[in-house]
Amino acid sequence: MSSYQPPLTLNTRILALIAEISEQIGQLSAVDEGRQTPQLRRGNRIRTIQASLAIENNTLSVEQVTAVLAGQRVLGLPREIQEVRNAFTAYESMPGWRSNSRVDLLRAHELLMHGLIDDCGRFRRDGVGIYRGEQLVHMAPPPSRVASLMDDLLAWLGTSDWHPLILSCVFHYEFEFIHPFADGNGRMGRLWQTLILSQWRPVLAYLPVEAVIREQQDAYYGALSAADRMAESTPFVEFMLQALSQALAEAACGEPVTDQVTDQVTDQVARLLEVIQGASSLKVSELMAEVGLAHKATFRANYLKPALTAGLIEMTNPDSPNSPAQRYRLTELGKRLLARSASV
Template sequence: MKKELSPPFKITNDILNLVYEIGELVGKISAEKEFEKNLTLRKENRIKTIYSSLAIEQNTLTLEQVTDVINGKRVLAPLKDIKEVQNAYEIYERLDELNENSMKDLLLAHKIMTSELIKESGRFRSKNAGVYQGDKLIHMGTLPEYIPELIDNLFLWLKNSKEHPLIKAAVFHYEFEFIHPFQDGNGRIGRLWHSLILSKWKKFFAWLPIESLVQKYQKEYYIAINNSNKDGESTEFILFILEIIKETLIELVETQKMTDKVIDKMTDKNKERVKLLMKYLGQNDSISNKEAQSLLGISEATARRFLNSLVKENLLVAVGEYKARKYIKK
């Protein structure tokens, strides 16, 4: 029987407190069930996930362009960037089919994520590779001949570990990035697998845009990885990731509360208008007065009053001068 090697990390009081706090937030979201039922919200968050994960890797497409690519519209942009979006969307849509404990599925995910982009798509790298900051080498990946064994052992630990899924997902994420098993796409696959592990615990994690906060705190993300590399264990990275997840869940709970509170006070007609508007903003960066008129079938003056009322209720933010004004979700 193969001997399992456990990755080094410590379970601190801070980590235990975060696991508890996240569990409380998960309970609130699961009780409402709105997130799982709302297909528009799910798609909106999936698009944010893909946009953020690719933006971390220097993909140049805007959120609106990513949305257009996913919706099958033509976009003027580098073909490589468009293909990255198409590939990422395909594999995130197949998340339910993947086994989080399977190396075979990991290689399949990499094959789809990097299809037509790199030579060693769906295969572990055959040459040395490192992580660079400009010209400076900050981490050298595992030698190619040791990669299959180390990844196999990581999956063995993941399958057998009795740790909480929140901790297992963070440890796997860190160890995977440390091994750096692929020619390219390590960051994208590491973040995908993190979401996969959590989604097997609570389904809504498949649509939760944790990557948006990783992008927001990108500098801190790499600092946590580098400090864990120096420490020789992943405790700091676990703490960082749990803080990110907690913040994501708090935002989700507060946004839903705020939206529900505003909608409850509205007439049935305006409730329907808000639903249509939020659906539109789930697929587009912003909306103008003219676009709102067309979408909702209302006059210019009614659209202006309606949009401004949502600004007052903190659901929207107005950007730009009067005639060129756009409205975005807060």
């Protein structure tokens, strides 16, 4: 076991969250095999990437990220588009990495920051301070100590007998404290926590906890600052465990119907959902006949594509999108949206 031990005070809140999350994971794993379709996993991965990058001020929406990864042209800053492509490559490469390997950590950073900074895949060589606005909130250790600090942290990760939930959260905090790279530390910390959790329970590989963090971004930074002031990771561990529990709760009942989702529903999309609701699945030609359209391009642009992008409908054969036998059906999110609309 590594002689290095990150400071942490276990309290009743942390222990209660671990018990709650363990139960949630058990429930989710019991039904996951049938529910986690490739399309749903990809959708969760897209939500993860969009949220993690949005925390770092990337302005692309879920729809734009989806379009980028589908190879479509997107009106956006080249750097932001590159960030999306890099993040997807990095998350897809996770299964081949060891969480306690310095080589794999540096390779992950190289993928994540390719074409964005000169020092991708290398520890920083300059001092760095973390600011919120004009206020300095954290001065990271000097660059001369980064390599040894990271080696200690990775050795601890590989030998510690702490619960994986605690391990992942503590690593995330300690990583941000060291701030080992010139840029990309936030997204790397979140990526590596996902890696640690996925190696413990594979169902967590596609859990979009970053989306919860994005919604509670001020609290996320507040927990980091509180941990700095206390000189231990306890406040951050509590925050991250709560975020994990919330993400698991949402996964258990499906993606929530939020006001943001509702706002994406145009009259055309609403009409399409109503048409599909009356059948188990329909072909494009059948859908067009039901909504009274003869021009396929108009139907795809105004009805089909927006509904697919919003996750309200899905293909019955996603592996062959252009199949003549392709049909479309409501997703669970689409069904809940219709149910919500009917109750208003």
